[in-house]
Amino acid sequence: MTDIWAGLDELSGSLADLYRDLHQHPELSLQEYRTARLVADALRPLGFEVTEQVGGTGVVGLLRNGDGPVVMLRADFDALPVLEETGLPYASSTRAAGPDGGTVPVMHACGHDMHAACLVGAATLLSRAPDTWSGTLLVVFQPAEELARGARDMVADGLFTRFPAPSIVLGQHVGPLPAGVIGHASGPVMAASDTAKVVLYGRGGHGSRPEAAIDPVLMAANVVTRLQGIVAREVPPAETAVVTVGRLQAGTKENVIPGTAELGINVRSYTPAVRALVRAAIERIVNAEATASAAPRPPDITWASGAPVLVSDPAATEATVAAFNGHFGAGRLMPMPLITASEDVGVFGEAAGAPTVFWFWGGLDTETVLGALAEGRIDSLPSNHSGAFAPVIEPTLSTGVQALTLAARTWLGAGR
Template structure:
């Protein structure tokens, strides 16, 4: 049955490739995906969706294909781009600039493959809507904004996604990455880490750089915080667990001979279990408060916790069933078991909100021989990965593989034809 549906890909493949290149050339930052959303909505209407709604959770788009009695299956893709200057040299490379949430002029690039995700989902929705005789049930097609801010999924849920549209029995999603093009990677259980971020402000007392005794130096305070935070994972998290604490931003002062009054840190945490997540979050606050007190800070540190994503758990039973369907369609030689990925994804918010399983997999976008050669030579760091200015998936076979994977997974969970 899956090959019957995916056979239609040959007639739309060139059009999808052109659509992908257009999305790649016109990326939009998180919460600004208005052009992208409009194009996706138009494509869903052209595909024959029974209902298409824009503006869900900001710039999200939802399509519904109703096809009689049967399960409701949700397929999701993210659509936002990153403030990265593209250096791929492709003829359809982005030259777009935008204004970020802080009002800064920044370059914009689809450096994480969300343009490929969106195009593959359009292809899958088109094929499934055009082959209703092959399945029964309801297909819920979700294009999610602001994944890079780990808030888009929650925004859609809070905007009534599952009250306004049919409630799915399962959530399906995928991510392109630096694997060999044409291959599908999979994991079971926690496959991607939870992500928690916070902004911290340390409060000192400013003074002339020549009179440090008149100050409470927040720069020195921040330096001690940065160093001490590294002891959380090294000395508090059990060796059998995985966690990462990163200080990605440290800002203070305006001039070399002025001791400022405040210092700011941007901190990111990655964990896989709720217990370790709670432990590390509490430890970060404890360390910051203790170092502030030790430095005689003039006020308590300020904490602003930002939107977060839970660990992405690919339900073991549902994943096993889906992977068997992939094996039957692609052949086992095109499947690759994957280790846990410390990056994060907020697609898990959807399944968590309803208490239904999520199945999430990866598929390759780089030249297969290049990847295999890098593996054999132990130089994986030479491969362009997601968020790199050099990352851009091969159009084919990446596009076809991504479309087929979504079709196969959806048909695995939709009902049999009436």
């Protein structure tokens, strides 16, 4: 039987080149045209049936290898409007049109370039060793994860009707752990994310005559303050939630009371009950403040579709982590706490009616991490969404490729 790891060292060089290319040429969510072309071109010579433009810029690869289960491997590949500060020779200098029409810097500050390169690597190893497994391999390169909509867009575009529905969904995320370390958790691992856009209506006027106006800025300030009481006083202490007002916009001039104020509110939660409680509390507070301020009309509250709670199926996670333990050894595995960031990969498992297994792996230089821990400055380490975050290429790349390959082999049928 073929050694599935044969040629990994040689493959790592070309994957590193792909990673550096993706890192140097990042593309914002819904604009990932070049990235999609690169990964599609990498899959075709491997024998995959490749379909582009699924759910926008998504790429789907299908490799059939006899009877057996359908196993899905997923990677996201969009970048962020972040200015790169790494100083790397392959750092991004890309600028692009942002969602508001202005020009913004673009960077792979969340490691999605590493995700895509690792999935190409796993697809390559599995395609080269067809006698080691049987079934159907479904590889999905997802756009717009940073908008928490790419997975829904692909499902809405017929991902599981145009292609075989998987019996399991597997994914991973690089983060600020020591490179080569696998982080795992079972059950809820990442929070649900909901976003609300709120428009408060006042009555504009001259700043010198506030009695003739209804000030939406004061209204918005009171809402922001009052919202902080939801987690402190309404969510049970044993539960977890986060309420963030990330945007407050009002007015154009210091001596003009504007007619409206806008808030952008983000919520993180882990259970349907807390999610519903927090959303209802936000609406109650916003409406009550508008009433208390004698607003001329009720506020507009618009909820955007967010990411669901990411649940790593306990039984499937146990089997996958056991495979990791057998290959990497217990010394390279570590349990993870609950993470209040969010991921939309769970949408795929929900839509397919299949379990999801999701894990993390490290991308920071090990000595740097250990030094920061020893000196009590762990918060100084660059993390996802930071302009200073860029995984070291090795052993990050090889570890990510091996983890995806091992996970796929755990769930595909036995080889010939």
